[in-house]
Amino acid sequence: MKSKFLLPSLSLLAMAAAAQRADRPNVLLLVAxxxxxxxxxxYGAKRVSTPVVDSLASRGARFTDMHACASTSTPSRYSxxxxxxxxxxxxxxxxxxxxxxxxxxxxxxxxDLFKEAGYRTAAIGKxxxxxxxxxxxxxxxxxxxxxxxxxxxxxxxxMAATADRVPCVFIEQGRxxxxxxxxxxxxxxxxxxxxxxTGRTHPxxxxxxxxxxxxxxxxxxxxxxGYMKGGGKALWRxxxxxDSIAAHAINFISxxxxxxxxxxxxxxxxxxxxxxxxxxxGKSPMGLRGEAILQFDExxxxxxxxxxxxxxxxxxxxxxxxxxxxxxxxxxxxxxWKLAGTHNPSGPFRGGKYSSYEGGxxxxxxxxxxxxxxxxxxxxxxxxxxxxxxxxxxxxxxKVPQEAFSDSRQHLKQLLGKSHRNRDFVVTMxxxxxxxxxxxxxxxIPASRGYAEAWQTHIETGYQLKPQLxxxxxxxxxxxxxxxxxxxxxxxxxxxxxxxxxx
Ligand code: NG6
Ligand code: CA
Numbered sequence: 001m002k003s004k005f006l007l008p009s010l011s012l013l014a015m016a017a018a019a020q021r022a023d024r025p026n027v028l029l030l031v032a033x034x035x036x037x038x039x040x041x042x043y044g045a046k047r048v049s050t051p052v053v054d055s056l057a058s059r060g061a062r063f064t065d066m067h068a069c070a071s072t073s074t075p076s077r078y079s080x081x082x083x084x085x086x087x088x089x090x091x092x093x094x095x096x097x098x099x100x101x102x103x104x105x106x107x108x109x110x111x112d113l114f115k116e117a118g119y120r121t122a123a124i125g126k127x128x129x130x131x132x133x134x135x136x137x138x139x140x141x142x143x144x145x146x147x148x149x150x151x152x153x154x155x156x157x158x159m160a161a162t163a164d165r166v167p168c169v170f171i172e173q174g175r176x177x178x179x180x181x182x183x184x185x186x187x188x189x190x191x192x193x194x195x196x197x198t199g200r201t202h203p204x205x206x207x208x209x210x211x212x213x214x215x216x217x218x219x220x221x222x223x224x225x226g227y228m229k230g231g232g233k234a235l236w237r238x239x240x241x242x243d244s245i246a247a248h249a250i251n252f253i254s255x256x257x258x259x260x261x262x263x264x265x266x267x268x269x270x271x272x273x274x275x276x277x278x279x280x281x282g283k284s285p286m287g288l289r290g291e292a293i294l295q296f297d298e299x300x301x302x303x304x305x306x307x308x309x310x311x312x313x314x315x316x317x318x319x320x321x322x323x324x325x326x327x328x329x330x331x332x333x334x335x336x337w338k339l340a341g342t343h344n345p346s347g348p349f350r351g352g353k354y355s356s357y358e359g360g361x362x363x364x365x366x367x368x369x370x371x372x373x374x375x376x377x378x379x380x381x382x383x384x385x386x387x388x389x390x391x392x393x394x395x396x397x398x399k400v401p402q403e404a405f406s407d408s409r410q411h412l413k414q415l416l417g418k419s420h421r422n423r424d425f426v427v428t429m430x431x432x433x434x435x436x437x438x439x440x441x442x443x444x445i446p447a448s449r450g451y452a453e454a455w456q457t458h459i460e461t462g463y464q465l466k467p468q469l470x471x472x473x474x475x476x477x478x479x480x481x482x483x484x485x486x487x488x489x490x491x492x493x494x495x496x497x498x499x500x501x502x503x
Contacts, residue, residue: 061367063380115153121153177234196229199214207275208332267299269293318366394412
């Protein structure tokens with residue numbers, strides 16, 4: 001009798017679980033590089049128009065107070081994928097192109113989460129999180145010993161670091177894509193290979209000149225950080241990077257369309273060197289940086305069109321964001337600084353990439369999922385990338401190991417724009433590896449060392465030898481420093497921060 005009673009209810013449970021699984025959305029996490037809060041027309045940009053992203057924003061949710069975890073790529077992306085602050089681990093600084101994988105293979109990532117839940121998972125585009133077991137020891141002519149497969153990604157097609165760092169080749173499933181056996185690859189971050197031209201020795205070979213740094217090996221008429229030799233047909237052409245990333249993303253989406261996917265899709269736009277495809281040339285009054293923003297919008301169009309054509313657009317949760325704040329002169333003479341005109345890539349915020357100020361980590365964040373996110377939502381909730389891990393686990397009903405996503409909190413309602421409640425606090429890490437704090441309207445920047453203004457990039461870092469306190473409700477631009485007016489509050493916020501950093 002008992003078993004008779006149990007059987008149907010078990011199968012009902014199984015059916016319910018299957019129904020829930022069938023309803024689980026694909027997740028497309030699209031991360032731009034150095035795209036500023038003010039760089040999209042849906043965030044107020046006037047000198048550049050991003051109609052595709054704007055349309056997703058207007059049919060979904062647009063966040064106005066979302067923060068990346070750090071103001072540079074490597075630490076920001078490490079935290080996004082692990083739900084752990086970058087200051088918890090050494091070796092999460094901006095990585096050279098020959099860095100070993102910066103994750104421990106045992107570290108739980110968003111890719112692990114989705115893979116264990118039966119999703120197929122992919123990382124495509126800009127990586128900058130290291131490859132191989134050991135820095136400088138990769139075999140670029142064979143198979144890499146440690147790859148994103150070791151942290152949950154079934155498929156990868158990646159730039160090892162950034163477009164301004166060697167090796168200038170894509171890595172697909174642990175091997176150099178389009179490998180050219182006639183031009184074996186050598187990489188060094190210490191010294192040049194005898195007889196190889198560099199930006200310093202052969203500026204006449206360059207189609208884009210460096211403004212600071214970036215004067216080492218020349219690939220495709222652009223000098224980079226680091227030295228490389230060989231590559232032949234495998235070397236990328238900067239003009240084709242965006243299309244190649246989009247094509248590989250679309251190809252992945254198209255395979256096994258009956259199985260849900262998680263894709264971590266990272267554009268090279270709008271990081272330096274900005275050298276978009278010829279079809280964008282002359283299309284922006286802001287020159288190459290403006291064209292890179294147009295190209296970013298075009299990448300989104302290509303991928304969203306593919307989703308629609310496969311009938312996947314309704315049940316794909318699309319998140320569009322950036323890894324850190326913007327910079328105009330990041331090392332090449334692309335005239336971004338001069339041609340920006342009235343365009344403020346940080347929007348209303350002070351500082352930019354590298355900064356402690358809001359401009360360092362305040363990023364665009366758009367969530368589109370017609371089934372569950374109400375069209376036209378604007379969320380002013382104070383939010384952080386750190387919560388994606390716990391929130392997406394909740395979304396797909398997955399149980400994660402206890403130590404997983406340890407700094408991440410479940411804010412699924414906020415993520416879907418159904419609640420506009422602030423996170424209790426948001427912690428961010430600027431380039432000098434100090435730690436800054438937001439609690440509601442208040443921004444607290446502890447005393448830290450470093451240049452107050454980085455003269456090469458013209459960015460105000462906000463690093464000062466005394467603590468700073470700002471009221472963002474009074475002005476989002478951190479203008480009036482209030483720590484001597486509210487000394488108790490400043491001390492209290494320092495204590496909050498101390499507890500988070502050393503729990
Ligand atoms: C800096 C580079 C800059 C950029 C940045 C990392 C120089 C002078 N500057 O060191 O061009 O590559 O690192 O950017 O080399 S990020 O967005 O990937 O973090
Ligand atoms: Ca970046």
